[in-house]
Amino acid sequence: MKLLELTKELDDVKIIGDDSVDVSMLVYDSRKIVPGCMFVCISGTKVDGHDFIDDAVKGGASVIVAEREALLPEGITLVITPNNRKALAYFSAAWFNHPAKEVKVIGITGTKGKTTTTYMVKSILEGAGIKVGLIGTIEAIIGDEHIPANNTTPESFIIQEYLRKMADAGCKVCVMEASSQGFKMHRTDGFTFEIGVFTNIEPDHIGPGEHEDFDDYLKCKASLFKQCKIGIANCDDKHYKDIISGHTCKLKTYGFSEEADIRAVDIELKHRPGYLGVSYRAKGDVNAQIDIDLPGRFSVYNSLTAIAICKYFDVETDKMKQALKNAKVKGRIEMIKVSDDFSLMIDYAHNAMSLESLLSTLREYEPGRLVSLFGCGGNRSKYRRYEMGEVSGRLADLTIITSDNPRFEKPEDIIDDIETGIKKTDGKYIKITDRKEAIKYAITHGQKGDVIVLAGKGHEDYQEIEGVKYPMDERVLIKEILKEIR
Numbered sequence: 001m002k003l004l005e006l007t008k009e010l011d012d013v014k015i016i017g018d019d020s021v022d023v024s025m026l027v028y029d030s031r032k033i034v035p036g037c038m039f040v041c042i043s044g045t046k047v048d049g050h051d052f053i054d055d056a057v058k059g060g061a062s063v064i065v066a067e068r069e070a071l072l073p074e075g076i077t078l079v080i081t082p083n084n085r086k087a088l089a090y091f092s093a094a095w096f097n098h099p100a101k102e103v104k105v106i107g108i109t110g111t112k113g114k115t116t117t118t119y120m121v122k123s124i125l126e127g128a129g130i131k132v133g134l135i136g137t138i139e140a141i142i143g144d145e146h147i148p149a150n151n152t153t154p155e156s157f158i159i160q161e162y163l164r165k166m167a168d169a170g171c172k173v174c175v176m177e178a179s180s181q182g183f184k185m186h187r188t189d190g191f192t193f194e195i196g197v198f199t200n201i202e203p204d205h206i207g208p209g210e211h212e213d214f215d216d217y218l219k220c221k222a223s224l225f226k227q228c229k230i231g232i233a234n235c236d237d238k239h240y241k242d243i244i245s246g247h248t249c250k251l252k253t254y255g256f257s258e259e260a261d262i263r264a265v266d267i268e269l270k271h272r273p274g275y276l277g278v279s280y281r282a283k284g285d286v287n288a289q290i291d292i293d294l295p296g297r298f299s300v301y302n303s304l305t306a307i308a309i310c311k312y313f314d315v316e317t318d319k320m321k322q323a324l325k326n327a328k329v330k331g332r333i334e335m336i337k338v339s340d341d342f343s344l345m346i347d348y349a350h351n352a353m354s355l356e357s358l359l360s361t362l363r364e365y366e367p368g369r370l371v372s373l374f375g376c377g378g379n380r381s382k383y384r385r386y387e388m389g390e391v392s393g394r395l396a397d398l399t400i401i402t403s404d405n406p407r408f409e410k411p412e413d414i415i416d417d418i419e420t421g422i423k424k425t426d427g428k429y430i431k432i433t434d435r436k437e438a439i440k441y442a443i444t445h446g447q448k449g450d451v452i453v454l455a456g457k458g459h460e461d462y463q464e465i466e467g468v469k470y471p472m473d474e475r476v477l478i479k480e481i482l483k484e485i486r
Contacts, residue, residue, distance in 0.1 A: 001019055001022070001023050001094075001095060001302055002021070002022060002023070003015070003018075003019055003020065003021050003022075003023055003038070003063055003079070004019050004020060004076065005094060006023060006026070006038070006091045006094045006095060007019075007079065007090075007091070008094075009093075009094065009190075009457070010081065010086075010087060012081060012082055013079060013080070013081055013087070014077075014079070014080040015032065015077065015078075015079050015080075016077065016078040016080070017072075017075075017076065017078055017297070018063045018075075018077050019077070021062055021063060021077050021371045022036065022062075023036065023037065023038045023040070023062065023063055024036030024037050024062075025037040026038050026040070026088075026091055026092060026095045026157065027040070027056075027061070027156070028040045028042050028049065028088055028157060029041050030049065030055050030059075030325055032058055033055065033056050033059030033060065033061055034060065035059070035060030035061075035062075035345055036060060036061075036062045037056075037059075037060070037061050037062065037063070038061065038063035038064075038065060038079075038091070039052075039053070039056040039061040039063070039064055039065065039105060039403045040065040040084055040087065040088045040091065041064070041065060041066050041067065041084055042084055042085060042088065043067070043084070049084075050066055050067070050068070050070070050455065050467030053066070053070055053072075053317035054068055055156065057072065057073060057076060061076070061080075062075075062076060062077065062377040063076070063077045063079060064076060064077070064078050064079070065079040065080075065081060065084055065087060065088075065091075065314065066079070066080055066081075066084070066113065067080065067081060067082065067083070067084050067132065068080070070189070076182075081467065082406050083186065085156070085185055085186040085187075085189075086186040086189050088155075088156050088157060088186075088197065089156035089160075089186050089187065089188070089190035090189060090190040090307045090486070091190075092156045092157040092159070092160040092161075093155075093156075093160050093190035093191055094190075095160065096160040096161060096163065096164040097164070098191070098484060099160060099163035099164040099166070099167045100163055100191035101191075102167040102194065103133070103163055103166050103172065103174050104169050104172065104174070104194035104195075105122065105163070105172045105173075105176065105179035105191065105193050105194055106173065106174065106175045106176065106193065106195045106196075106309060106385075107172045107176055107177075107188065107193040107196050107197065107224055107227075107228065108121075108175065108176070108177055108178060108179070108193070108195060108197040108199065108305070109178040109179070109183075109196070109197065109198055109199070109221045109224050109376070110197075110198055110199025110200045110201060110221070110234075111199075111200055111201050111202045111353075112156065112199065112200055112202070112298065112353075112354065112357065113199040113200065113301060113302045114136070114137070114177040114178075114179075114199065114303045115137050115138060115177060115244040115304070115348075116135055116175065116294075116299075116302045116327075116329050116332045116333075116334055116457065117197070117199065117302045117305045117306055118134055118136050118175045118480070119134070119327055119328070119329040119332075119373050120302060120303060120305075120306035120323075120324060120327045121175045121305075121306045121309050122134050122141075122175055123312065123322065123323045123324075123326060123327040123483065124306055124309075124310045124315055124319070124320050124323040125173055125175075125313060125315065125414060126152055126323075126325075127135045127315075127319045127320075127322060127323035128313065128315040128319050128320075128323075129315065129325075130172050130173055130313065130341060131143075131164075131169075131170050131172055131173075132171060132172070132173045132174070132175060133162065133165075133166035133169070133171040133173070133174040133175075134174070134175055134176065134178060135149075135153070135154065135159065135174065135175075135176035135177065136152065136177040137152045137177055137459075138151055138329075138330060138331070138459045140154075141273050142162060142166050142169055142171070143169045143170075143171075147162075149444060151179075151181075151182075152177050152179040152181070152182065153176070153177060153178055153179040153181065153182025153187050153188065154178075154187065155185075155187055156187045156188070156189065156190060159176075159187060159188065160190070160191075164173075166220060169330030173194075173313075173474070175309075176303055177195075178193075178224055180217050180220040180221050181220075183220040183221065183223045183224065184216075184220045185253050188224075188227065188248050188437040189227075192227060192228065192229060193224065193227055193228035193229070194228070194229055194230065195228060195229070195230045195231075195232060195309055195312060196224040196225055196227065196228030196231050196232070196249060197224075197231075197232045197233070197241050197305055197308075197309065198221065198224065198225070198229070198231070198232070198234060198237070199234055199241075199246075199301065199302070199305060200237045200301070201217070201218060201221060201237060201239050201243065202236055202353055209458045218239060218243070222242065222245065222246075222247075224245075224246075225243065225244055225248070225251075226246065226247065226248050226249075227249035227450045228249045228252075228375070229249055229250065230249055230250050230252065230312060231247055231249040231250065231251045231252070232253070232254065232305065232308045232309060233251065233252075233253055233254075234250075234253070234254060234255050234305070235253040235254070235257060235259060235260050236255035236256055236260075236301075237255075240305045241469075251326070252285070252302075252308055253261070254272060254304040254305060254307070254308045254408075255304070256300075259409050260284060260306055261284050261285050261308070262283075262284045262285045262292075262308050262311070263282070263283050263284050263285050263304075264277055264280040264281070264282060264283075264300050264304055264305055265280065265281050265283055266280055266281045267279075267280040267300060268280065269295070269296075269299065269364060269365055270291075271295075271343075271365045271448065273339070273340055273341050273342060273343065273448070274335075274337055274339065274340060274342070274343050274361075275293075275297060275335070275343065276294075276295035276296075276335065276343055276345075276365055276451070277291065277292055277294065277301055277397070278291075278292050278294070278295060278296060278297070278299055279291045279292070280300055282304070282307060285308070285311055286307050286308075286311055286317065286320075286399055288317045288320070288321060289321075289459065290303060290307075290321060290324060291321070291323055291324075291325055292325065292327075293325060293326075293328075293335075294327075294333055295333060295361060295362065295365065296333070296358075296361035296362070297361065297364075298361060299333070302401050303375075303433035304322050306324065306327075307320060307324075315464055321378060330345055330347045330458075330459045331347065331457070331458030331460070332347060332348060332459075333345055333347050333358070334346045334347070334363060334458075336475065338446075338478060338480055338482060339443075339446055341446065341447070341448040341449070341450075342368070342443075342446040342447065342448065342449065342450035342451065342452060343450070343452065344366075344426075344443070344446070344451075344454070344478075345451075345452070345453055345454070346451075346457070346458060346459060346474050346475070347453060347455050348455075348457070348458025348459060348460075349374075349378075349402075349453075349455040349456065349458075350377070350385065350455070350456045350458070351384055351388065352372075352387035352388050352391045355372070355374065355390070355391050355392065356391045356395065358453065358455065359372060359392070359395035359396060359453070360395060360450050362453065363395060365451065367447025367450060367451035368447055368448060368449060369397040369398060369449070369451075370395065370396045370397050370398075370450075370451050370453070371396060371397065371399075371400065371442055371446075371450055371452040371453065372392040372395070372396035372397045372398070372399045372400070372453050372455060373399075373400040373438055373439065373442050373452065373453065373454050373455065374388065374392065374399075374400075374401070374402070374404070374418075374442060374453075374454075374455040374456045375401065375402045375403045375404030375406075375411070375414065375418070375435070375456060376388060376404055376417070376418060376456070377405045377406075377407060377414075378404075378405060378406040378407035378408060378409035378411075378412050378414055378464075379407045379408055379409060382417050384421055385414060385417035385420075386418075386420055386421035387419040388418060388421065389401070389419060389420065389421025389422035389423075389424075390421040390422065390424050390425060391421075392422060392427065392429075393421070393422035393423075393424065393425030393426070393427030393429065394425045394427060396427060396453075397427075397428065398427075398428050398429065399422060399427055399428070399429040399430075400430055400432060400438050400441060400442055401418050401419060401422070401429055401430070401431045401432070401433070402415070402431075402433065402435045402438035403415070403434070403435050403438075403463070404435075404456050404457065404463075405460075405463055405464040405465075406463075406464070406465055407464050407465070407467075408466055408467070411433050412433060415431050415433060419431065422453050434476045435463070435472070435474075435477070436480070437482065439454060439474065439477055439478065439481060440481045440484070440485075442449070442454070443478070443481055443482070443485070445467045454474055459473055
């Protein structure tokens with residue numbers, strides 16, 4: 001592809017050298033240099049791509065994209081842009097021939113609910129006969145191919161590569177999780193979302209290497225409504241007006257309030273041993289009785305989001321209702337049947353905010369006991385451990401403190417930190433370092449009417465210890481435990 005074709009959609013580009021040079025490949029990782037490629041220098045939190053210009057030249061790169069002047073050998077073209085991450089997004093869209101013009105991209109942003117909602121939307125649209133790709137925290141799905149995820153929102157080049165594969169595979173829609181970091185790092189630049197969705201926002205991802213403060217976090221999420229044709233927003237969120245401020249899209253709302261375009265009324269929690277669900281009546285743009293085999297009011301919000309999106313695609317109400325009832329997400333309030341007497345679920349809740357939201361929701365079902373099993377990751381903030389311990393001690397009837405991903409720390413030290421938090425409450429707890437033994441204790445000591453939550457691992461199928469990821473899937477552990485018990 002000619003250099004001018006790659007750069008034509010960016011106004012603030014300075015080209016020094018041959019602007020008609022052929023580019024063999026677009027590269028932003030210096031370890032992947034090939035002869036004739038364009039190397040885009042990306043400045044990361046630990047490594048600056050500009051430090052590898054000499055390596056790129058030696059490897060045969062014909063074009064260097066930098067944010068400052070650089071001395072290059074004769075015959076190598078220098079492209080200067082004020083923001084190489086933004087430039088990479090536009091170059092990537094051009095490199096893959098603008099696949100977002102062929103695939104309608106739905107971007108879902110919010111502190112909570114992104115993952116569950118993406119799978120709900122995929123389930124509904126596919127039930128209506130629309131082929132859908134997915135990009136998210138757990139994986140990317142393109143036809144029958146499932147690609148494990150490294151980031152919630154991948155690098156811009158990867159997004160465009162996935163969209164091209166989806167278009168070539170016949171996908172008409174891509175539903176993707178759009179993270180605040182994705183916006184901040186310009187990973188979602190270079191194309192327009194067909195639909196942008198805001199679920200909710202609470203303080204999160206604030207600190208070194210992420211967002212300097214809540215205002216920065218909010219502004220990054222709000223940028224979605226300046227990059228989409230249709231905006232769908234939760235009007236119940238207290239920051240709703242801040243999120244939609246300056247929006248350039250047509251706006252639709254959902255929630256519990258009378259002002260919402262699609263709202264939930266007559267909400268009823270459904271529970272019996274081994275089952276937790278919720279039902280409600282949708283009113284407004286869609287009128288239907290909705291039943292969901294997932295617990296809690298946040299499941300109502302997630303489903304309202306999915307309904308609002310699918311209304312745009314004119315999905316029949318009956319197909320929508322059936323798909324919502326069948327929608328399941330690995331590791332997100334994932335119910336596992338182990339007994340006729342009590343309920344057990346796996347969830348990814350791995351910080352105080354998500355654990356509090358989950359346990360508070362389950363409290364509404366008035367369980368015999370609420371049992372919370374979790375650990376915390378090693379080489380991460382100790383405050384998260386104190387906070388999670390305090391939350392569980394306050395909301396659960398019994399907390400089982402165990403190991404998560406200890407990484408390069410001793411599991412017992414992490415558990416002691418969690419215990420520090422739980423001791424601020426009157427909550428009962430027990431410490432069992434081995435996660436399988438901890439789960440076995442929870443199951444063998446389960447009482448009639450209990451709700452047991454295995455929190456923190458969710459979709460993860462490994463345990464990271466001293467730099468090595470060992471296979472460990474809680475679903476497999478539960479099967480082994482049940483076999484041992486029986």
